[in-house]
Amino acid sequence: MSWLSRVRNGIQSLTKRQSADNLWHKCRKCESMVFTKEWEDNLYVCPRCDHHDRVGPKVRFDALFDRQKYEILDSPEVREDPLKFRDTKRYTDRLKAARSSTEERDALINAFGKIEGKLAVVGVQDFAFMGGSMGVAVGAAFVIGVKQAIKKRCPYILFTAAGGARMQEGILSLMQMPRTTVALAQLREAGLPYIVVLTDPTTGGVTASYAMLGDVQIAEPGALIGFAGQRVIEQTIREKLPEGFQRAEYLLEHGMIDMVVHRHALKDRLARLVGYLAPSGAKAAA
Template sequence: MAMADQKNDKPARPAAPRERSGWLSRIAPGVRKAFQKRADTPENLWVKCPETGEMIYRPDLEAALWVTPSGHHMRIGATQRLKVTFDDGQFERIAAPATVDDPLKFPDIKPYGEKLAATRKALGEQDALAIGYGTIDGQPAVAAVQDFAFMGGSLGIAVGEAFIAAAKEAVKRQVPFVIFTAAGGARMQEGTLSLMQMARTTLALNEVKAAGLPYIVVMTDPTTGGVLASYAMLGDVHLAEPNALVGFAGRRVIEQTIRETLPAGFQRAEFLVERGMIDRVVTRAELPAVLGSILKTLTMGRAPSKAA
């Protein structure tokens, strides 16, 4: 019986330590909160200008459509581009056809399929080209936007299919087709299949032009490689944002090939306007009004579309 009593006897718990009453605990609760770190404060409240290095307050930069005080046009995502282009930021999102993710089973340090999955998760987009339908300064149009953040906006099967879908949607609705280009060229992980999209997108544009519909290209930074060599240079009107890089091959590659130093500003939008390759350089804030004016002029006398 004595042994049982010893087993049931539990050691007493040590007394809980008293809360230390420092000076911070004695002041008003509202003042205490002022010293605490706010969990809802964004870490990226300031953004560095890529051109000047100036730190810019993020809300001010967003209000300026991501154009810095120096006039540098920063790159923006596909959804944001559609919002600032269409009236009141309202548009109908048009889904692109599903495609095979890794047709060539491209070998790399990190598998191509995993890269695609990670990029889709980070950006919330299926691929580098997004499509929307709405009105631009009152003019109905289908707009497609390439996002350079999605694997350099590279032209692959998915981008080709999305471009064709956008062109067919424009023909179906009998409205103009506007595209914002931004690409480093063809997608190397898809090899020849990516190069085939240059021809396929050109054929899709033939349907747009056969229907008598305007096709407007807005080149953003950068527009290069196979994209420039295909649908970026087939527009009825070519616009560009200020200082956008536009060219097929890089400056250094060209200089090494021809063994000459290229002039200052070579392959920049303003340089190309002077030589007739681009019709006009337009700031981001002015783009909707300029596009609306062009679309209105090019569709003058045409019966309103059923979709509109």
């Protein structure tokens, strides 16, 4: 094979690999092909149909905190696999796989920093970590976030994204519902606000507890928010439900949430809410 053929074949191989893996993103809603760089620069929002894709803690923190400067709060140590659970895989193996793919300890990560100069503790549930499911570690992380907010005299802002309780932890997972509710009571006793941003999807026991207890309930456009799935509800009540009845816009129209805010406007909206609701101490230097 001549050197010209080798170079040509190498360029064709490189171009094919980049096109398939790096250059293009296919929108899950409108199925348009968008340059990955354009999609990422647009905060993972489709520039064609405005579909808000799911993002993890790092993207959230970088977009929210001033100059992308923030402190990640330590994840609490909890007992793993307390029920020695196994389905098609061992629970410990599922945890290892989730940690390997996300490089996070569990599904809820907290960070402390400034949003437009105002202090805040922000928690983000990562749907990529076992569907953002609520287990003992998530409950413990939530409590840590609330305690840090009380210590710093600033709001606790939570971005929810979950399929519900973590079945591999059984009743221990469900116990996180009252546990987080008690922590929020302590936050309110301290006179500090709790702001929730509901992202796609927020369902199950998370919706039945801390996701719907915010002083202000915000949702991203098109976010799926509910307790049970549409098919389950229809089979239970034996009625056909309205189109999109569990989407953010429908819930806003029917008074379940306070506002739907585009991802590009979230930082400004949260900063204004913190300014309205938080004590003057929230503006102090970190």
